[in-house]
Amino acid sequence: MDLPTSTPGPYAPAMTDVLRRGRASLAFSFFAQGVAFALLVTRIPAIQDRYGVSDALLPVFLAAVPILAGVGSVATGRLVKRVPPSRVLRWSQPVVFLALLGVAAGDRMVALALALGAFGLAVGALDASMNMLGVSLQRSYGRSIMLSFHAAYSLGGILGASLAWAGAHWDLALFVSYLPVVVVLLPAAFAGSRWYADGEPAAAVREEAAQGSAAGVGFKVLLPLCLVMTIAYIGDSTVSNWSAKYLQDVLGSSEQLATVPYAVYMVTTLLGRSLGDFGVRRFGAVAVVRGGTVVAAGGFAVVAVAPGAWSGMLGFTLVGLGLCVLVPQTFAAAGRLFPGASDAAVARLNVFNYVGFLVGSPLVGALGDAWSYRGAMLVPMVLVLVTLVYARSFDAQPDRYGGGHERPRTADVGRGSNGL
DSSP states (O other), X not given: OOOOTTSOGGGHHHHHHHHHHHHHHHHHHHHHHHHHHHHHHTTHHHHHHHHTOOTTTHHHHHHHHHHHHHHHHHHHHHXXXXXXXXXXXXXXXXXXXXXXXHHHHOOSHHHHXXXXXXXHHHHHHHHHHHHHHHHHHHHHHTSOOHHHHHHHHHXXXXXXXXXXXXXXHTTXXXXXXXXXXXXXXXXXXXXXXXXXXXXXXXXXXXXXXXXXXXXXXXXXXXHHHHHHHHHHHHHHHHHHHHHHHIIIIISOOOHHHHTHHHHHHHHHHHHHHHHHXXXXXXXXXXXXXXXXXXXXXXXXXXXXXXXXXHHHHHHHHHHHHHHTTHHHHHHHHHHHHOTTSHHHHHHHHHHHHHHHHHHHHHHHHHHHHHTOHHHHHHHHHHHHHGGGGGGGGGSOOOOTTXXXXXXXXXXXXXXXXXXX
């Protein structure tokens, strides 16, 4: 990978190695987190049976995870003022894996509560710190690479869901299903953490941060991106929680076919994110966000009017292809809006990930019960279209140093978390 041309010649190879290792190790962390999260959420019925959690109590446990994740994200925003995000990521990822094992190993309700609590707090710190490093690395590269990290997360989610299916198919105990994954991924992620690259802002940006820009991450400026993040996760949780029920109960599919839409959704998410960075480089973030918004809204419209299961599946596929670009580009836009305080902006923005997750599923369920599930699918469609109003927030902001795009900052690659 080429470094910005402004990099001094004698140092270019070393800095290229720092960038390459930093990008690869961070991508692996995104991948590992995708595996861990999918293993948890796709085995919820087995977890419920193991601990005897009632249907009435289950939503309380499920809601606690994103709420605590929001707390973890806010705490990370404060913590990174004292320690680098790489250190937060290095130690929060093992906690996620150990908490996953805790969920599988316990046999009393209090053990489940403690394990899920630890999982939620660690996930919030992990999500925030991963995206902080992603924004910093993108600034170092001087071009869009953020979608590639989220593509790695999608790939991990597909693998985790596949492993969970295998565990359920062969009726494996949760601990037996989770242990090999943790034994492989935890040490690999921890070993790779020595190559995380914390971006060190260039002199002008450092000066801006020193003058208090971290305290000046105004919510009013960040609000459009917060709304887009919430909307994206409302759409995502609609697919993950309701696609199977919708196909089976509304469109009359078989139980086996009803499991397919979410798998296809994940695959198209991976595909869209794998190609998305090229689209951003070629057409710009605004065009990519607008295109993704239209495709996702069109997908929900197809779902709402679908005459049968296969057309409904096509709709959910379009939703995945459209939504997949919104979240990574929202984090990247926050980094551009607050170049001297991107860590604080990302931490605050990340909270709305969990807000959308908490709102989306109950909203669609309540509307489906009170009205109709076809009508309920029109609500995320309308909400997604709101993103068009705020699309200009994704533009490369003209910075005070001249130019309308991010300026390569070679000082960003001056050190890694291991002192490189």
